Amino acid sequence: MAKRRSDQEWHALFEQYEASELTQRAFCEQNNLSPSTFFAKRQRLQQISTNQHSGFVKAQLIEKTTHYQSVHTPxxxxxxxxxxxxxxxxxxxxxxxxxxxxxxxx
Incomplete structure (x- = not known):
């Protein structure tokens, strides 16, 4: 019987996968995970995360001034x-x- 994991446990697994340099298939084999379940769960959690955001992003104005200095004499x-x-x-x-x-x- 497959182990049921919480969303937090899945997030932790996805972070481990991202940190590893393994392919998705190799990571799933190493952690006794079904690749299709891994993929589906990852997609679902990403979709939930996207839907929770309002669609707006916080913009931050950064004032940047560039100074040019002539290297050549006019x-x-x-x-x-x-x-x-x-x-x-x-x-x-x-x-x-x-x-x-x-x-x-x-």
């Missing part, structure tokens, strides 16, 4: 002078654009 704009006209070009401007611009100004 690069100044490039200035092109053509007669009395000066053109300031920011870093990262594509060279093809600058070449086209110089060609158009010539």
């Amino acid at each position: 690069v100044a704009n490039m200035t092109l002078s053509l007669g009395e006209v000066e053109l300031s070009i920011p870093p990262g401007t594509p060279a093809s654009y600058i070449a086209e611009l110089i060609g158009a100004l010539s």
Whole structure:
């Protein structure tokens, strides 16, 4: 005759199973448990646990501030002078654009 266990005893068995590195089948064999009973009981207790929760979760606001520090010294704009006209070009401007611009100004 199979031993009847309380829900607390089952919870303890499930915790032992989780802590072990055994497969479910090996754990059941080692503890003289029916794998189908083990699985069914585990599912039922998880479902009961899920149903007892209201569906809401407690949210906690954690204020996190991130500070960035520049590792590189900022690069100044490039200035092109053509007669009395000066053109300031920011870093990262594509060279093809600058070449086209110089060609158009010539």
